[in-house]
Each structure stands twice: as C-alpha cells, then as structure tokens.
Amino acid sequence: MDIISHGLWGGVTLGKKKRRNFIYAFGISILPDILGEGIMFSLIFLGVSNMPSIEQGHPNITEFPVCVQNFYNATHSLIIFIVVFALIWIITRKPFWLLLAWGLHIIIDIPTHSFKLFPTPFLWPISDFKINGIPWDNSIILIPNILLLVIFYIFWFYKKKIKNKIY
Numbered sequence: 001m002d003i004i005s006h007g008l009w010g011g012v013t014l015g016k017k018k019r020r021n022f023i024y025a026f027g028i029s030i031l032p033d034i035l036g037e038g039i040m041f042s043l044i045f046l047g048v049s050n051m052p053s054i055e056q057g058h059p060n061i062t063e064f065p066v067c068v069q070n071f072y073n074a075t076h077s078l079i080i081f082i083v084v085f086a087l088i089w090i091i092t093r094k095p096f097w098l099l100l101a102w103g104l105h106i107i108i109d110i111p112t113h114s115f116k117l118f119p120t121p122f123l124w125p126i127s128d129f130k131i132n133g134i135p136w137d138n139s140i141i142l143i144p145n146i147l148l149l150v151i152f153y154i155f156w157f158y159k160k161k162i163k164n165k166i167y
C-alpha cells in the first residue's frame with residue numbers, strides 16, 4: 001500500500017482516542033516503509049549502492065546488499081513484529097497497543113504488493129513464502145482504498161461531532 005494510506009489507516013483504527021495517539025499511530029504505520037525502503041533510496045542517494053536495474057518497469061531490489069534486503073524483510077515480517085510486541089509487553093509489563101499499527105501495515109501490504117515490487121516477506125526469517133497480490137496502484141485496490149478511507153474518516157468525524165454535542 002502507499003505510505004499515506006498506511007498512515008491514515010493506522011490513525012483511523014488505532015489513534016482515535018487522543019490527538020497524540022493519532023500522531024503515534026500514523027507515525028508507526030509509515031515507519032516500516034520509511035525505514036525499509038528509505039534505507040535503500042538513501043544508499044543510492046549517498047552513492048553507496050547503484051540504482052537497481054529496471055526489469056519490466058520495476059527496480060530489481062535483489063541487487064541491494066543482503067543486509068539492506070534483510071532490514072526491509074524485518075520491517076515487513078509478522079514474526080519480527082510479534083516478537084517485538086511480546087518483548088515490549090514482557091519488559092514494560094503492559095502492551096504497547098499503538099504498535100499494532102506496525103502489524104496492520106504488514107497485513108495491508110500482504111495482498112497489495114505483487115511479486116514485481118516489494119512482495120511482503122511476512123513470514124521472514126522462518127519462511128520465504130510471499131503472496132503475489134494485486135499492486136496498490138491498480139484501480140481495483142486504489143479506488144476502494146480511497147473510498148473506504150473517506151467513509152471511515154467521515155464516520156469518525158461525524159461520531160466525534162455527535163459526542164461533542166452530547167457532552
């Protein structure tokens with residue numbers, strides 16, 4: 001999914017209680033792409049890595065160093081997410097619910113990325129299994145995504161307005 005939609009989905013599902021929660025949920029939702037893909041583009045920008053060759057209109061990300069690919073895998077792995085979520089829960093003795101925005105990012109990415117570009121390595125490092133989804137820029141995904149976001153946000157603001165009128 002595109003990065004803005006990730007942020008908006010995280011915000012509307014997990015950040016509704018307080019403005020601060022919305023900012024955190026939005027931020028955590030976009031972080032996997034900022035870290036995972038951002039590091040790849042930063043390497044190209046800094047001249048450390050060459051621009052990957054374009055195959056069938058998409059860059060071949062397997063040309064990036066393995067450690068960079070693994071970092072992307074880690075940011076898009078449900079296994080890593082569950083381990084981190086559990087560790088924080090154990091260490092702080094309470095769940096950090098807003099971190100679910102990370103898990104939501106991965107779940108949204110699984111069906112919205114095809115094998116052509118960034119298929120989601122959601123079972124990494126246990127398995128390399130990936131799903132050949134429909135790319136998010138395909139109108140079959142893009143239009144319903146925008147419509148659903150609009151509906152969710154209108155519903156949220158409408159509910160908030162009613163609540164503010166009552167109290």
Ligand SMILES: [Zn+2]
Pocket residue numbers: 001032033076105109
């Ligand atoms: Zn992503």
